[in-house]
Amino acid sequence: MEIAPKYSPREVEEKWYQFWLDKKLFHSEPDQRVPYTVVIPPPNVTGVLHMGHMLNNTIQDVLVRRARMQGKNACWVPGTDHASIATEAKVVKMLADRGIDKSSLTRDEFMKYAWEWKEEHGGIILKQLRRLGASCDWDRTAFTMDDTRYESVIRVFVDLYRKGLIYRGVRMVNWDPVALTAVSDEEVVYKESQSKLYYLRYYVEGEDRYIVVATTRPETILGDTAVCVHPDDERYSWLRGKRVIVPSVGRSVPIIMDEYVDREFGTGALKITPAHDINDYALGLKYGLESIDIFNDNGTLNAHGSSYAGLDRFACRKQIMRDLEAAGLVEKTEDYTNKVGHSERTDAVIEPKLSAQWFVRMEGLAKRALEVVEDDTIRFHPAKFKNSYRHWLENIKDWCISRQLWWGQRIPAWYFEKEGRTETIVALDEAEARTIAREQYAYTGDLRQDEDVLDTWFSSWLWPISLFDGIRHPGNPEINYYYPTADLITAPDIIFFWVARMIMAGEEYMDKVPFHNVYFTGIVRDKLGRKMSKSLGNSPDPISLIDRYGADGVRMGMLLTAPAGNDLPFDEAVCEQGRNFSNKLWNALRLVSGWKVASETISNSSSSDTSRTSSTNIPSNESAVQWMEQRMAQVLEEVERDFDQYRLSEALMATYKLAWDDFCSWYLEMVKPAHGEPIDRTTYEATLSIFTRLMLMLHPFMPFVTEEIWHQLEVEKLKLKIDNPDKVEEYPQFSILNSQFSIMNQRMPQSVYYDQRLLDEFDTAREVIAGVRNLRNTRGLSPREPLPLTYLATDSRFCISHFEGIIRKLGGISSIAAADAKPAGSLSFMVGTTECFVPMSQSVDKEAELKKLRDDLNYYEGFLASVMKKLSNEKFVSGAPAAVVEKERNKQRDAETKISALKAQISALE
C-alpha cells in the first residue's frame, strides 16, 4: 500500500469523526467506572466559533480524552446558552431588516419569531466544534431554555423566593432610552468624550449669598433635592443647616454634609439628584431625600421638567443653560473630558434610572461559596484567581436578576389588585398562582404576570445540575453519578458571573461543590498583544485555520502557547508547527511500515560488523529499544506530573520532543536497517509497540492523526501474525480492526520504573556522536567515511559501553578504543571531562584551532578560580551541606582535568 509523502488531514479528520459518532464513542451512560464529567461553558446559541472557543474547547477535549483513556467514564456535555440580551438584539435586528418593529408585536408573536430564528440559526457553533474534534456526548446536547432547563430555572426561582432569598426592590439600572430597556453593567461601554463642566450658582435661601456647584449635566438640576459638601470643608462650614434654591426650578433644598464629596473636584460642592445618579441615589437613601424622576423612558423630560417637559434631554441641556445664563446663574463653563456610558447595542447615552427589579440575597450564598474555595475543596488553576474571587465575594452586592426583555425565562410572579393594594404571587405556573390567589387571598379575578425575564446567568448557574435534571428530580441516577463534575474550563472574565454562582447553586441545591477544579484559560490575543475582536478584524477564522493546518495542527498551536491563566499571543506560525508535527508522525509511519521484516528472528538487522560492539557485545538494536523504553517511561512520568498540575502546554511539549527528537531523530535512525535490508522481527515488534504507545500519549492532543496512524500500526501488527501479509485485507481480523476498534478505547500508558543511569549513559553517547558530527561538519570531513574513535580513559564516569554499537552506526565510527595518550595527527573534542579523538585527514587551520583552545582554557581557568574561591571560604565549607561541598570539589577536579587536557593540546599544536 502506497502512503502519500504528505499528510492530508482533511479526509482523515472527516473519516474518523464520523466513525466516532457512528460508534457512539463519545456517549456516556452511568456504569461501574469512575465518572469524569465536564460541562461545556455554553456558548451563545447564535454565536460563531472564535479563537477563545477553540482554546477553551481544545483544553476540555484534551482532558476528556485523556480521562477516557485512563479508564474513566468520561462525559462531556455540550449545549448552548440562550443569551437573552444578545439573542434578543439579533432577533430585533432581523425583524427590523424585514420591516417589522418589535413594538408592533405581541410577546407571543415575538417569541414565535425568536424560536424560529433560533432553530434556524442556532447551534452553528456546536457543528463547528465537531471540526475541532470535540468528543462531546452530542446525545446530551442541551439548551438553557429547553423544557428541562426552563422548568428548573422556574423551580429555583420559586424555591428561593419561598426561602426568602429572592425579593423585589427598587434599584438604579442602566437605562437605554432608545431600546427602552435596562441593560446590564457589562453592556455599558464607557467612551471618552469632550464635554463641559458647568459652574452654577445656588443661592442660599433667604440670603444674597450663593454657592457654586459644578456639574456636567445641568438638565438634571430639575431633579435636585440637595446640595452636598464635605463636612470638614471650611469653605462651606457657614452653610451648615442652611438651605439653597435650585436654579431655574426655584425649589428649596437642604445642604447636606458627607465625606463622599471630593473637595478637590470642581468647587467641592455637589448637587444631589437621587433619581438620576447612582451615587446620588445612595446619598438620597442615607439622608432620606426625595427622589424626583424628571425623564420619560425615551429620554425626554416629563412633567417634572415644567417648562422643559417634552424636550429631549440634550436639547433640554442647551436650553436650560441659555436660560440660566440669561438669569445670571452661571458662574463659568470649562471644557472637560470624561467618560460617558453608552449602550453597547444602540450607542445611546445610558440614563441611570430607578426601577423595580428582582434580586437574590447574596450574603449566605456567598459565604459558603467562599469557604469551599478557601479550603481548596475547589482548586483554581492558576491559584492567583483565588484573590479576586475572595475580594468579589467579600464585597458582594445582591444580584439583580430581572431583565426587561422577552427572550428568556419569564419571571413566575403574578400580580393583582385587591382593595387598592397590589399583591404578588410567586408560583410555578399560572394555575398554581390562581390556586394561591383563591385560597390565600380569596381572589378569582385576572392575574397579570411580570413582564420581565430572568438574567441569563440565572439559568447558567444551574448548568452542572440542570444538565442532569437534578433540580426537577433530585437524587436521580444521572445526577448521583455525574455530579459533582471534575473540571471546569473557562475564561477568567466570567469568574464572578458564572463560576462563583455555579458554586453557590451547587452548595444550595446539591450541598456539594459543582466541580473540583477550575482551569482558567488565558485570553487569545494577536501577535501584537491586542485582544481579538471583530472590529479590529484581527481574529482568524478558526474553521479556515483548520482547513489549512488540520484540526490537530490548530489544536497543537493553541496548546503550545497556552499556559493556564496566561494570555496567549496567537500566531498562525504555531499552527504550522502543529501541521508539521502531524506530517512528521505520518512520515515516521511511512518509514516503519515500509520496512521488510526478516523472516527469522535474528539479533540484529543490519548484519554488518559495525552494529556489533566488540567490547560488550550488545546488539545495537537491543540497546536502542532499551533506551527508548527508559526514555518513554521518563517522559510519561513527567507528563503525568504536568497533568496533575494542569500544565498542558508542558505536557504536550514533552511528548512532542519524545516523538520528534527521541523517537524519530534518534531511535528510528538507530534501528533503521541499511538500504534494502530487512529489520529483525524482535526490533520491529518493539518499534511498533513503542510507536503505538506514542500515539496513545499524543491522542488527547491530536486525536485525528493519532487515530489514523494507530489503525495502520494495528494493521502492521496483524501482518506479523498472519501467513500472507500481502493479503492482509482478506483476513477477518482486518475488517474487525477497521470496524470496531479505536485508539479512544485504548488505555493510556502509565509511567514505570526507569533506569536513570542508562539514560545518562546514552546522553554521553549522544554527545560523542554530536562531537563527531560537529567535526565532520566544521572540518569538511565526509559524512560517510568511517572514522576510528579513541578517547583518553582518565575519567571512570565516562561510560559508553552500552551504546557503542549506536555510536558506530550514527557517528559513522569504525572502531572505538580507549587510549592512554593523544594519538598523533588527530582532531579532538571534549565530552564532559573526557577527550575524544578522530584522525585528522587533512591539514587544519592551526591558528583558529589554537584560538579556540585558548578561549576554552581561559574559560575553565576562570571557572576553576570561582570554584576555588568558594572552597577556600571557611564559612562555605563549614556552613554548606556536605553534599554541596562535595559537588564543588567535583567541579574543581573536573575543571583541573580539562585544563590540563587543554594545555596538552595547545602545547602539542604550538
Next chain:
RNA sequence: GGGAGUAUAGCUCAGCUGGUUCAGAGCGCCUGCCUUACAAGCAGGAGGUCACUGGUUCGAACCCUGUUACUCCCACCA
C-alpha cells in the same frame, strides 16, 4: 482611587523547597546538506549583567526593601 499580577535569549515562556536540571525549552536566526520517511525535512551552531537598586546569606533568577515599566480585575467621580 482599591486590589492582583508580570519583567529571564530576537519572540513566547519554563525554571518547584535558595546550592549541577542553574542559566533552559520551543519558535526564529546563522552555517552546511535535496544522506531513499519527511525541505512541512536532516546535521551542526550562535544568542541572556535573569528590568534596576539596596539588603539577608557561606551562596540569590529564586527571599526581603525600594525604583521603573507593563498587564489584568474592581470601583468610577460630579
